[in-house]
Amino acid sequence: MDDPRLASMSPDELKAAMRTLGYRTQADLATAIGVSRSAVSLWLEGKVGVPRPVAMLLRMLVAAQRRIY
Template identity: 60%
Template structure:
């Protein structure tokens, strides 16, 4: 699987995504995506993985609000604007 948008989501990435979306509680995230709060708790604790479709949805929602994030890019800040095609091409 080469597309990082299709990967599962680690609890650390889930917390960062929640922060980018200005969701400060498990309940807020649960209501936003239509799952139970206890499910979000399991994801954040790492006891069960975030399903790939949910991870992709969260990345899409987060990118829509903040612009995509490209971790590990040595030349740019952690968060890029949507039009930063040159940096995306280096990934």
């Protein structure tokens, strides 16, 4: 499992993904991906790891965003 796309996501990477994708608040991201705002808050504080499927989704969206522009 050395594929970095399968790894969880650090709080810093999550913040960067939010910026790239235009999510200004925890609530914006939570609504977009169907989780609670408190879950996003825990991820950003590093108290809970970002679930791998969420990390993969965000990485794919960031990669797509970079290809478009």
